[in-house]
Amino acid sequence: MTIRSRLIIATIATLAASTSLAQSAVSDVEDPNEILKIAALEALISAPPERALPLVIKVLDANNTDEVKERALFVLSQIDLPEAQARLLELARSSDPELSAEAVRMIGIGGNEEALAGLAELYSTGDQDLREAVLEAYMIAGDVEAVYAIASNAADAEEFEGAVEMLGIMGAIDKLRVLSESSGYTEELIQALGLAGGDDVNATLMDIYRSAETDDIREAALEGMLISGYDEGVFELYKESNDINEKRDLLEMLSIMDSDKMMEVIDAALQGGR
């Protein structure tokens, strides 16, 4: 079975399985023509790509609603022809910010390497919204290297934070560790580690907390544990600490985490322990 055949099966199975979802989405659309256009666009996915492409382009060029154009962009992203990907990139450069951001996201969904490579230029010249859309597209496509390149070449703290946060969401722990080699564990990197989560990260967060030279880094490590849901670590730190203020902060964190460990703390207090 070809990849295209599998795609058709997967697409149709998805459409069929989500009939109620599709119907509820369609029910939000009142115009009968729009309902039919959306259905026709979904049907185009199973059409030969060279036949589907001109129809999709016609929809995008015509005066259609945002909803219809968004569906058309999705179909365009699924057409594995160079012209389709070039058109998608062209739309990503559109002066219409919503259409542009949606086209960027669709490039991420389509995962075409050339189109993804074209996003780098768009990122460097785009505004904040477009930059976020590009990062999101890289995240959808799983393009860790592209996000890492942005983080390592970031011109300012805000740009660095955006890229590093995305690396955390993508679970790119190795890249976060590499970035820490040049700058040390900054607050952004620590919180991104928390987003990535996992046993290795939890151990790193504990190390960072214990060896922190500033309150900001210590707080960032704690927030990282909050994000990764590592209440065992916070509880361990609570038991280790002899500083009443620190214990209060850690207890507060356990409370925010709605941790079962709070009961152990209360039991210990009632029994006259620490």
Added chain:
Amino acid sequence: MKTTLRLMLILLFVAAVITSESHGANFSVPQEDGWYTWQVEAADGSQLQVYALMDAGQPVKFRARGDSICFSGTSVKDAQDLGFVTADQSIIWLQGFIYPVGDLSSEAILLISLHAGELPIDILDRLLSAAF
């Protein structure tokens, strides 16, 4: 000149007959309640098994299965087999359920797109070109 004109008329008549037959306006699924099935050529050249559940003279559910296609669930075992139908015949019958716009519209459109030939693209093109 007369011979040429006559020949042209004959050719036009033959073309009309062929068109009429290939579009198969006569095909329709029986109105009695129950599942019906028929085979058509699929867009990918394989054979597509189309299913329709009739209730009170109207289809209420569509399904289709093919080598690379599975639309809306599994096949139906107790469907009455209507045999092989040309893709255009099947499409024209399905096209009748696009309007009025309702629950079956999207299913009919999707099912049409799975059929072989030029007609599915023509229908999708018309739907996509409709003005708001």
